[in-house]
Amino acid sequence: MPWESIKNPTKKMLDDLYQEQVRSANKPCPDCGVKPGKAHSMNCDVARCQACGGQRLSCGCKKPGEDVWDGLWPGTKECYEKGYVAKWVSGWPFDSGRLIFDYDRWAVERVTGSRPSEYVVSP
Numbered sequence: 193m194p195w196e197s198i199k200n201p202t203k204k205m206l207d208d209l210y211q212e213q214v215r216s217a218n219k220p221c222p223d224c225g226v227k228p229g230k231a232h233s234m235n236c237d238v239a240r241c242q243a244c245g246g247q248r249l250s251c252g253c254k255k256p257g258e259d260v261w262d263g264l265w266p267g268t269k270e271c272y273e274k275g276y277v278a279k280w281v282s283g284w285p286f287d288s289g290r291l292i293f294d295y296d297r298w299a300v301e302r303v304t305g306s307r308p309s310e311y312v313v314s315p
């Protein structure tokens with residue numbers, strides 16, 4: 193992966209990152225282009241299933257429901273609350289060293305109900 197999890201992010205790191213996301217939260221959905229406050233289109237990549245919380249396009253639930261785009265990437269609030277931050281290390285498309293929320297970690301944990309082994313911090 194082109195990023196590394198940060199094991200103990202500071203409160204400031206989290207706050208700064210979250211504020212940055214919130215400031216740009218008035219943008220339309222990057223996939224279906226809907227404005228914040230409106231439901232994603234049915235074939236939107238970003239929309240989350242209301243039944244299982246997975247990606248609506250791929251989860252296969254019969255009644256996934258409508259997902260409203262709130263301007264934040266799914267998992268942003270959760271990563272903020274749980275303190276899941278990663279540092280981008282590969283260069284493109286971000287600057288090296290840029291902090292991002294660790295959406296993958298959140299997604300894996302949500303789907304499997306457990307932490308992926310690479311994130312288990314040994315005592």
Ligand SMILES: [Zn+2]
Pocket residue numbers: 221222223224225226232233236237238239261
């Ligand atoms: Zn969308």
Ligand SMILES: [Zn+2]
Pocket residue numbers: 241242243244245246248251252253256
């Ligand atoms: Zn589902």
